[in-house]
Every structure is written in C-alpha cells, then in structure tokens.
Amino acid sequence: MIDASAHPLLQLRGITKRFPGVIANDNVSLDLFSGEILALLGENGAGKTTLMNILYGLYMADEGEAVLKGVPVRIHNPRQAIDLGIAMVHQHFMLIPTLTVAENIILGDERTRGPLLDIQGAEQEISELARQYGLQIDPHARLQDLQSGGDWPGLRARGSAF
Amino acid sequence: MRVRELTGLRPWIFPLCLLLGSLFFGAVAAYKAPNLFSGPVIVAMLAVSVSRATPLVYGSLSGIFCERSGVTQIAIEGMMLTAAFFAFAVQVATHNIFIALGGAMLAGALMGAFHAVLSITFQVNQIISGTVVNILSIGLTGYLNRQLFLFDQAIDVTVFPQLPVPVLADLPWLGRILFSHQPLTYVALLLPLMAHVWLFHTTWGLRTRAVGEHPLAADTAGINVYSIRYLNVIVGGALAGLGGAYFTLESIPTFQPLMTNGRGFIALAAMIFGKWTPLGAWGGALLFGVAEALPVTLQIQGVTVNYFLVGLLPYVLTIIVLAGAVGRASPPAAIGLPYDRR
Numbered sequence: 477m478i479d480a481s482a483h484p485l486l487q488l489r490g491i492t493k494r495f496p497g498v499i500a501n502d503n504v505s506l507d508l509f510s511g512e513i514l515a516l517l518g519e520n521g522a523g524k525t526t527l528m529n530i531l532y533g534l535y536m537a538d539e540g541e542a543v544l545k546g547v548p549v550r551i552h553n554p555r556q557a558i559d560l561g562i563a564m565v566h567q568h569f570m571l572i573p574t575l576t577v578a579e580n581i582i583l584g585d586e587r588t589r590g591p592l593l594d595i596q597g598a599e600q601e602i603s604e605l606a607r608q609y610g611l612q613i614d615p616h617a618r619l620q621d622l623q624s625g626g627d628w629p630g631l632r633a634r635g636s637a638f
Numbered sequence: 639m640r641v642r643e644l645t646g647l648r649p650w651i652f653p654l655c656l657l658l659g660s661l662f663f664g665a666v667a668a669y670k671a672p673n674l675f676s677g678p679v680i681v682a683m684l685a686v687s688v689s690r691a692t693p694l695v696y697g698s699l700s701g702i703f704c705e706r707s708g709v710t711q712i713a714i715e716g717m718m719l720t721a722a723f724f725a726f727a728v729q730v731a732t733h734n735i736f737i738a739l740g741g742a743m744l745a746g747a748l749m750g751a752f753h754a755v756l757s758i759t760f761q762v763n764q765i766i767s768g769t770v771v772n773i774l775s776i777g778l779t780g781y782l783n784r785q786l787f788l789f790d791q792a793i794d795v796t797v798f799p800q801l802p803v804p805v806l807a808d809l810p811w812l813g814r815i816l817f818s819h820q821p822l823t824y825v826a827l828l829l830p831l832m833a834h835v836w837l838f839h840t841t842w843g844l845r846t847r848a849v850g851e852h853p854l855a856a857d858t859a860g861i862n863v864y865s866i867r868y869l870n871v872i873v874g875g876a877l878a879g880l881g882g883a884y885f886t887l888e889s890i891p892t893f894q895p896l897m898t899n900g901r902g903f904i905a906l907a908a909m910i911f912g913k914w915t916p917l918g919a920w921g922g923a924l925l926f927g928v929a930e931a932l933p934v935t936l937q938i939q940g941v942t943v944n945y946f947l948v949g950l951l952p953y954v955l956t957i958i959v960l961a962g963a964v965g966r967a968s969p970p971a972a973i974g975l976p977y978d979r980r
C-alpha cells in the first residue's frame with residue numbers, strides 16, 4: 477500500500493560520485509516510500525552498487541544527500557547505516573572464510589553472556605531458523621570448509637534473519 | 639616459500655633432524671658430564687627455561703594482538719628495548735618498581751601508537767613502519783642511556799624478588815619449575831590462557847579476527863576497522879612493554895644498549911610457530927626458552943662445549959621456524975594491507 481501523499485521514507489537527492497576516470501553516479505535522485513519495493517535496473521557498470529554503497533556508508537557521495545524520514549542524514553560508515561535501520565545484502569560475499577557460520581552471522585551484533593560471547597545460544601537459534609526454512613546448515617562449521625553453492629546461499633539471508 | 643616445495647622433503651624431516659641432533663648432542667654431553675641428566679639439573683634447566691620464555695611470551699602475544707587485526711608486527715624488538723630502558727630510567731627516577739613497570743607499559747604503548755599512526759592512518763608499508771620503530775628504539779635508548787646514566791653508575795635500583803607460591807612451591811619438580819619465580823614470569827604463565835579466551839570467546843576477539851581476515855566484510859557488519867586496529871596495536875605495544883620490563887625489572891637491575899638481543903624477533907618466530915594462536919605461541923616461547931636455558935645449564939655444569947655455538951641454538955631454531963619448516967603457517971589474510979575505502 478503506497479500512500480502517495482505521504483512523505484517518502486527515503487529520498488536520495490542529486491547523488492554524484494566520481495571515481496578516477498568515471499562518474500559512477502551522475503546526479504541520481506530517487507524516492508522510496510514505506511512498504512514499497514523498488515528495483516534499480518541498469519547494465520553492468522551503471523552504478524547501482526555504487527549508489528547502494530553510498531547509502532550504506534561504504535562510500536561518501538561527492539555531491540547530493542540522503543533524506544531519511546524527512547531528516548537529511550550523512551552516513552559515514554555501515555555502523556551508522558545499520559543504526560538507521562538500513563541493511564544491505566551484498567552482491568559479493570561479505571563473509572569471512574576462517575570464521576564459523578555462527579560467528580559470521582553474529583559479527584557486529586554479538587550477543588554475550590557476561591564478558592563472553594554467547595556462541596552456543598547463537599548456534600541454537602541458527603539451527604532453529606535453518607530447520608524452519610529447510611536449510612542444511614551446521615552453524616559450527618567454518619565457512620571455508622563448506623561447499624560453496626551448496627550450503628552458502630542460506631547465509632546470504634544474514635541481513636534479513638538478524 | 640615452502641620448504642617442501644623447495645626441497646621435496648616432508649615438513650616433519652626438520653623437527654626430526656632437530657630431535658636427532660639434540661639426541662646426539664645430549665649423548666655427547668652425557669658422556670662429558672654424567673650428572674647433566676640427573677633430576678635436579680633438568681629441573682633447574684626447565685625452571686630457567688620458564689623464566690627465559692617470559693619476554694618471548696609477552697612478545698609473541700604482542701604479535702598476536704597486532705597481526706590478528708591485520709597489522710604486521712616486526713617491531714616487538716624495538717618496543718621491548720624502549721620499554722626496558724624506560725623501566726630502568728623510571729625506577730632510577732622514582733625508586734618505585736611498580737611505577738617503573740607502568741613506565742615500561744606506557745613506553746611500549748606509545749611505540750605501538752606510533753606504529754599505528756604510521757601504518758594505519760598514513761598507510762606506510764608496515765614492514766617499513768616496524769623497521770622505523772626498531773631503528774628509532776636503538777637510537778633513542780642508546781642516546782638517552784649515554785646522556786643520563788653513563789657517568790652515574792651508583793644507582794640504587796632493584797629487580798622484582800623471587801616469590802615462591804605457598805604450598806605449591808614445595809611440590810616435587812613442578813614446584814621449582816613453575817612456582818618459584820618472579821611476578822612477571824607468573825603473569826606470563828597465565829596470560830596465554832587469558833589471550834586465548836580473549837581471541838576466541840569475546841566480542842573484541844571475534845572482531846579482531848574478522849578485521850584481520852576480511853576488513854571490508856567486518857566494516858559492512860558495522861565494525862570500525864580503524865579503532866579495532868588502533869586499539870590492538872597499542873595494547874600489543876603495552877604487552878611488548880611488559881616483555882621489555884623483564885630485562886631491567888626481573889633479569890638484571892641495569893640497562894645495557896641492545897640488551898633485548900633479538901628476543902623480539904624470536905618472539906615473532908614463537909608466534910608463527912604457534913600459528914598465530916596464544917596457546918601455540920606459548921608452546922613456541924617455551925621451546926625457545928629451553929633453547930636459551932640449555933647453554934646456561936651446560937656452562938653451570940662445566941661442560942666444555944663451544945658456548946658461542948650452543949648460544950646460537952635459539953637463533954638457528956628461529957631460522958628453521960621462519961623458513962616455514964614446522965608445518966604450514968597461515969597468517970591472517972589481511973595482514974600488512976592498509977584498509978582504505980572511499
């Protein structure tokens with residue numbers, strides 16, 4: 477349900493981002509309303525990832541601004557984006573091969589029991605979720621020991637699951 | 639470079655050679671000094687080993703703190719030397735060994751901060767940054783030592799006393815090996831366990847591993863790569879500082895130029911031997927500790943071997959370890975790479 481009279485949840489206004497030799501985003505503006513699902517289409521190298529990286533705080537725009545719920549925001553890093561309720565599922569794996577599945581999932585939003593990580597708790601919860609969605613995931617396995625393609629895709633749900 | 643690829647030999651050949659070499663060496667020594675392998679002599683040697691391992695434990699943990707977060711740490715030596723000097727200087731100034739210990743940690747932490755600024759903020763090549771710290775420390779301590787203490791030798795300073803643990807010190811064998819030491823050595827016996835818990839079971843430890851392995855992924859998970867690296871390199875400096883304090887607050891109550899004598903690099907080898915894990919590095923430090931204690935023991939027992947040659951043992955062992963002979967070492971993936979995003 478999109479209420480056109482309402483304010484957009486998120487506005488990007490005149491975003492420009494230059495890399496040496498390329499203008500990746502040239503004065504890009506968009507409105508996103510609450511409940512809306514917006515697809516951004518473009519050929520390879522059109523600048524979709526760059527725009528999302530700017531929104532997520534990985535890159536800083538050279539010009540333009542983001543307005544969230546009517547308030548201009550300057551997002552300097554992913555932590556800020558996360559705190560503003562912006563999550564991103566990345567085009568390329570943003571997972572760490574030497575860590576376990578559970579460690580990868582809790583990273584950045586760790587639950588603790590006293591001074592220590594509550595890995596057991598996280599592993600139980602992940603197994604539970606995996607069962608619900610019919611996924612075969614051993615939360616205790618290291619990513620580098622999993623077969624890519626087979627067990628990995630479920631992990632992309634990281635942003636939405638937690 | 640992997641020894642196996644270079645030579646076609648299996649990796650265990652090298653420890654085996656080392657073992658056979660020591661056995662041969664031991665047999666000769668046993669022939670020359672029959673009481674060398676009596677219980678008390680071995681216990682004494684192991685006790686010396688534990689003490690000699692102390693700066694190596696602190697140094698290798700310093701390496702783990704830095705390198706696990708992705709910052710190369712070849713400046714352990716320089717940080718230790720600086721701290722050894724300031725531990726001495728502060729004790730001369732204050733006559734308080736605890737303030738001196740604080741001074742050593744602070745000196746190490748400051749050198750760590752310097753390394754951090756160079757390699758994290760200014761993105762200087764981390765090997766070069768570490769070398770700068772090492773060279774700076776030699777110049778700084780040599781100069782200050784000459785200026786402040788050369789003509790002023792009657793200085794009233796001391797080392798930490800031996801503090802036998804009640805009851806435990808009376809245990810046969812173990813009492814002497816583990817429970818009759820000076821305080822920095824006791825701490826070095828506990829610290830690897832604490833570092834293990836820190837690295838694998840705390841939020842900070844998990845983030846450290848993430849940042850050292852794949853900083854972009856850590857960043858996208860909302861972790862501040864720079865603050866973790868700064869924190870770890872500074873704490874790593876303070877740990878190297880404790881290792882430096884061993885030389886002037888536990889070993890001898892005076893400073894001598896270059897007195898760390900390569901221990902920082904041996905600590906680095908211990909860390910690599912332990913595959914960047916605290917407990918493994920601890921094992922490495924103890925192994926090198928034995929290698930240092932052996933010549934001392936031989937000398938005390940009056941065995942006439944070439945002391946110079948036997949004294950080379952820790953360094954030869956270091957070369958073997960660093961040549962990658964003992965298993966495949968797998969450093970953190972992002973080590974040495976500055977993190978930069980636009």
Ligand SMILES: Nc1ncnc2c1ncn2[C@@H]1O[C@H](COP(=O)(O)OP(=O)(O)OP(=O)(O)O)[C@@H](O)[C@H]1O
Nearest residue numbers: 495496498500518519520521522523524525526527
């Ligand atoms: N870090 C960077 N440094 C320099 N140039 C970059 C950088 N990131 C992206 N670019 C350039 O900016 C342009 C847009 O890239 P971007 O990745 O945003 O495109 P995209 O629309 O996501 O493409 P694809 O469909 O292939 O994912 C490209 O020309 C790319 O080469």
Ligand SMILES: [Mg+2]
Nearest residue numbers: 524525526567
């Ligand atoms: Mg893209």
